[in-house]
Amino acid sequence: MLLALLTLSACDNAPGTQVLEGKTMGTQWRVSVAALEPPRAAQLRQRIQQQLDADDHNLSTWKADSVLSRFNRYQGSAPQPVDAGMADIVTVALRIGQKTGGAMDITLGPLVNLWGFGPTKQPVHTPDAAQIAAARAQTGLQHLRVIQGVAGQWLQKDLPTLSVDLSTLGEGYATDHLARLMEQEGIRDYLVSVGGAVLSRGKNPQGRPWRVAIQKPTDRENAVQALVDLQGHGISTAGSYRNYYELDGKRISHVIDPLSGRPIEHKLVSATVIAPTALEADGWDTGLMVLGSEKAQALALKEQLAVYLISKEGDRFVSWMSPQFAAFLIGDE
Template sequence: MKQAMLAGLIALMVGAGAAAAATTWETGGKTMGTWYQVKVAYTPDQALDGLKNEIEQGLAQDNTLLSTWRPDSTLSRFNGYAGTQAQPIPEGMALVIRTALQVAEKTQGAMDITVGPLVNLWGFGPGGVPTHTPDAAAIAAARQQVGWRHLHLSERDGKAWLQKDLPSLYVDLSTVGEGYAADRLAALMARHGITNYLVSVGGAVVTRGKSASGQPWKVAIQQPTDKQTRIEAIVDLQGHGISTAGSYRNYYQRDGRRLSHIIDPASGQPISHHLVSATVIANTALQADAWDTGLMVLGPERAKALALREGLAVYLIIASDNGFISWQSPAFARYLVGATAH
């Protein structure tokens, strides 16, 4: 069995048997500050000429739309606008923001795409790690610039409009951009009539059909350790999207604390509970990508309660004094095909 690393997930490729009628075509590279991967199980009558170029063009378009690192992106131009009048935005950007705001409502603001000032304050933005832990005054000042309820999405005249009632509001879509890009890759496959594929961008994955071996694509959830090949559970997505968020990779140590890149908007500080990984399977990778971050902020007990209330397919990994404890929602069970006993 071969495996390919994703962020928090592992794509498992069972070796093709002698009777397999398909071959695997694959490509990958860097995008959005992470890695993408595309695998297609194809037969000799399928023409894939030019597919790699279309993939890269599509990902470049996504980056031009959603990047906060590019000053010329659509999102950066909106962030740079210091007014409160509604601005027209492309439908793709509207879809991402609409999904994020819906999850923000469900999570009572745990998922907040305006949390950027706090992320930057704690050293997980372009400015790098601060020399000192932010004090209460700095945190309070940053929190005054944060709040998803200051962002308003509307539609009129067949167009999407985005408005901020706080001129300095800064929108960061990095928590959901990977899911959006993965869904766009899946849509590209569909336009080409490709029905057997696995696509991933960072920690977001979408699969359809079967691998070249004739078996369903399988994706493994990694154990939250520095050993990236440790497998926690294996799932068959059955045509859905999956995304994992975790606090165990992007962090630094300061003043005896392990500071995660996942910031709780309510406290203005990095999360400090024992939930270290949240995986969500949903109809789209974008939806899964929005939910996993919100669940990570909520922590284990509130995340469990929300998953049950909303009927979400969720797999949580929680740190304890005796190692890791896993929890899965009833809706997740239908996708599970293998698990590691603790």
């Protein structure tokens, strides 16, 4: 389950644009560049898929042999070695988790599973207070730390049953990784995305800025809320309006509030963040989505974040943007 939903779409249909795409992490990846010779395009696509497959093997909670799954199964307190990429993701997660007052929490696996958004099936009835309390007791960012040293990096937990789920950040991390691959390949003008995380550099083949559309929070595809020029930044959206189910007559969102242990019920339906990296954007959008509109606005202003929020007020959708986001806006449609 990936929190950053497909609410962003690349406007990459300019003449001369070549689009490579495939699947990873339970979603789609997409790379837009100037047209390449067929052999070069095939080689690039293969390298992209290999890299993303390696990322998935590192971060997946669905694959029993992944690095993260092995860490989650380990029930001791000794530091466990990880690569620099995973250490970076967890470091970002802990920092954003602290700044959001715990709203962005990568240890929520037991609660995600309890509410039926993990590998387990959906519950037949709404979990009771005792079940929620038991699941919450197995979570908490305070039980997790990253150790950085000359010899490498390690993750350490002081709660044996603690498990880490990086799906809220995996799309952003993989998108940044794609951008680094483009640079290594000598490609300076590109737009890359994994799921709902997008990053661009340079211009499209027509010499114009790459444009990204923020879709309206409806079930209709291609309903555009706003257009942005990322100016070399990353963007990610979290939303509560597509990944849900009905239980005991209530709509159950996949976005879980770590403090209550329950799915969110507030009016905020979409949070979009533009940040220097897609990873940063992917972490902030989740935390802001959990906080709700008023707290998210206050935090965005305090941290000077580029944020675009959409709330549902009755039958209307109401948008709010921070001053920093306005600098990226092209226009509304």
